[in-house]
Amino acid sequence: MDCPKCYLPKDDSAWQCDGCGYEFSQDFEGVRSSLRAQLKTRRTVFWLTVLVNLGMVGGIVFLAMYGLIYISVPLLLAVIGSTGHAAHRISVVREHLRSLDRRHVPLPKATAHLGPGAGLPGPGHEA
Secondary structure (H helix, E strand, O other), rough: OOOOOOOOOOOOOOOEEOOOOOOOOOHHHHHHHHHHHHHHHHHHHHHHHHHHHHHHHHHHEEEEEEEOOOOOHHHHHHHHHHHHHHHHHHHHHHHHHHHHHHOOOOOOOOOOOOOOOOOOOOOOOOO
């Protein structure tokens, strides 16, 4: 999908265009919860990728010790690349979350301090 204002391509998790600053969605709590869900999913994918890659590397090393297979450089590069790609996807979503949190900070909650001399009746005082 492209930005409707400047037509730059946008990432699915982006809430704002990097080129012109156009905000794609005004439901910031919905965007924030969606980004958190994406972050959790991408972390899971990262760790699964790491486990599969460690198993592949272990299998290659085990077979290479017995002379049954040679170490494939393209396969090892693909293993490293897939782990790096999964880590990059996590960093993109984290940056979108940080950007959203910097831009739309929730308002602080107001508190009323009731006590002696406040002009309002406190506990134990009848109005």
